[in-house]
Amino acid sequence: MTTQESPHSLNLTPTIIARSEHCISRANISEHALKVLYRLRDAGFDAYMVGGGVRDLLLGREPKDFDVATSARPEDMRKLFRNCRLIGRRFRLAHVHFGREIVEVATFRALLDGEDANETVLQNGRIIRDNVYGTIEQDAWRRDFTINALYYDIRDFSVVDYTGGMADLKAGILRPIGDPKLRYREDPVRMLRAVRFSAKLGFKIHPEAEAPAFELGHLLADIPAARLFDEVLKMFHGGYAHATFELLRHYSLLSYLFPLTEAALTREECGFPITFVAKALENTDARVNDGKPVTPAFLFAVLLWEPVRERLRVLLGQGLNEFEALQLASHEVVAQQTRYTSLPKRFSAPMREIWLMQPRFRQRQGKRPLRLLAHPRFRAAYDFLCLRAAAGEELQDACRWWTDLQAADAQVQSEMTGIARKQSRPRRRRPASMRANANA
Numbered sequence: 001m002t003t004q005e006s007p008h009s010l011n012l013t014p015t016i017i018a019r020s021e022h023c024i025s026r027a028n029i030s031e032h033a034l035k036v037l038y039r040l041r042d043a044g045f046d047a048y049m050v051g052g053g054v055r056d057l058l059l060g061r062e063p064k065d066f067d068v069a070t071s072a073r074p075e076d077m078r079k080l081f082r083n084c085r086l087i088g089r090r091f092r093l094a095h096v097h098f099g100r101e102i103v104e105v106a107t108f109r110a111l112l113d114g115e116d117a118n119e120t121v122l123q124n125g126r127i128i129r130d131n132v133y134g135t136i137e138q139d140a141w142r143r144d145f146t147i148n149a150l151y152y153d154i155r156d157f158s159v160v161d162y163t164g165g166m167a168d169l170k171a172g173i174l175r176p177i178g179d180p181k182l183r184y185r186e187d188p189v190r191m192l193r194a195v196r197f198s199a200k201l202g203f204k205i206h207p208e209a210e211a212p213a214f215e216l217g218h219l220l221a222d223i224p225a226a227r228l229f230d231e232v233l234k235m236f237h238g239g240y241a242h243a244t245f246e247l248l249r250h251y252s253l254l255s256y257l258f259p260l261t262e263a264a265l266t267r268e269e270c271g272f273p274i275t276f277v278a279k280a281l282e283n284t285d286a287r288v289n290d291g292k293p294v295t296p297a298f299l300f301a302v303l304l305w306e307p308v309r310e311r312l313r314v315l316l317g318q319g320l321n322e323f324e325a326l327q328l329a330s331h332e333v334v335a336q337q338t339r340y341t342s343l344p345k346r347f348s349a350p351m352r353e354i355w356l357m358q359p360r361f362r363q364r365q366g367k368r369p370l371r372l373l374a375h376p377r378f379r380a381a382y383d384f385l386c387l388r389a390a391a392g393e394e395l396q397d398a399c400r401w402w403t404d405l406q407a408a409d410a411q412v413q414s415e416m417t418g419i420a421r422k423q424s425r426p427r428r429r430r431p432a433s434m435r436a437n438a439n440a
């Protein structure tokens with residue numbers, strides 16, 4: 001069997017890799033996923049672990065989550081698991097909740113063929129409905145890449161391979177199942193997934209799947225902004241954001257997700273904006289790999305900073321003051337960005353704060369610095385400032401000063417900000433007219 005056969009020629013027997021011939025041990029599968037698999041099996045259904053769980057375990061990596069594919073229908077799932085919620089409109093999935101862990105269970109599905117396919121597929125080839133139940137063979141062929149279509153059988157712990165995924169896994173190749181052009185047209189997000197898996201696993205995208213990625217990026221315009229936002233987070237918060245970013249640029253896909261960023265980066269001088277984004281993404285990767293929290297607010301603040309700065313320069317040139325200009329620039333940039341990826345308010349509000357706090361770091365005397373220190377967004381805005389410094393903006397001195405201020409005790413803090421000096425002088429009340437002036 002080769003991987004290039006039509007997804008619809010399904011009279012093929014899979015390759016079965018026996019337990020003794022692969023490295024997946026139950027000790028590395030989450031106990032909750034095992035519980036789901038065993039209960040489905042004991043109730044007489046077929047049940048397999050599939051997707052990233054199998055792929056990552058075969059590569060000796062720790063899976064992010066465990067997905068299950070089964071012959072059981074969502075209604076059956078509800079009967080079997082009290083802690084089960086059915087989700088999804090386009091296709092119904094069962095989420096089985098165990099505290100914070102969710103095991104996602106999907107009934108085997110088929111890609112529709114022949115006449116039915118016309119009803120399923122939009123004119124430009126994009127799938128709008130694929131909630132038709134099917135056999136495991138059909139389920140395998142409708143998946144995106146061969147390495148994602150390996151099934152771990154809970155009955156005998158073997159791995160079942162319909163599409164040649166095992167060979168591609170060994171060779172480090174990311175190969176769409178079937179005709180790459182068709183598969184990208186059906187769901188353009190698969191191009192982003194190709195980039196993400198290539199960055200994460202260090203796999204090569206198969207040459208036949210590379211060329212169409214250069215040509216079909218524009219199809220991402222048809223994907224809802226909310227789905228692209230989710231995909232951006234998967235790409236940039238998985239611990240390999242920097243590699244993903246480079247690949248997105250290489251395949252000219254960044255311009256369909258962050259067009260303003262892409263445009264600003266192509267206008268780079270002395271590598272400046274790129275250095276900033278690259279350093280920030282390396283930083284994000286280090287945080288993720290250290291198990292530290294990351295937030296979309298910071299990520300979007302980084303990616304959109306150069307467009308905001310460009311707009312800021314124009315508005316300052318038109319005579320707006322710095323605060324107004326920054327407010328307006330961020331507003332405009334967010335409004336444009338959300339035509340491509342959504343950005344929920346709970347992230348865009350703190351992102352704006354990070355930007356708006358940047359000029360306030362210039363103020364180092366008086367009570368303001370300590371007030372800024374107590375701001376809930378201080379830490380993120382300070383990290384942002386120091387990244388700007390590290391990327392070559394003339395802010396090294398400011399970054400050092402704010403670093404020292406945080407480390408200092410109250411006495412030293414008041415000396416650094418000049419409060420100590422002021423307070424030792426006798427206080428004199430100024431006339432009301434002068435006070436009003438000072439507040440203007």
Ligand code: ATP
Pocket residue numbers: 050051052053064065067142143144145148149187189190234
């Ligand atoms: P990870 O969870 O590490 O990001 P994954 O491969 O498990 O990687 P999921 O998004 O969890 O990715 O999807 C689970 C599986 O569902 C995939 O491995 C793939 O088989 C299938 N799948 C997901 N998205 C698509 C898609 N857009 N088209 C076809 N199959 C898909």
Ligand code: MG
Pocket residue numbers: 051052053064065066067
């Ligand atoms: Mg997964």
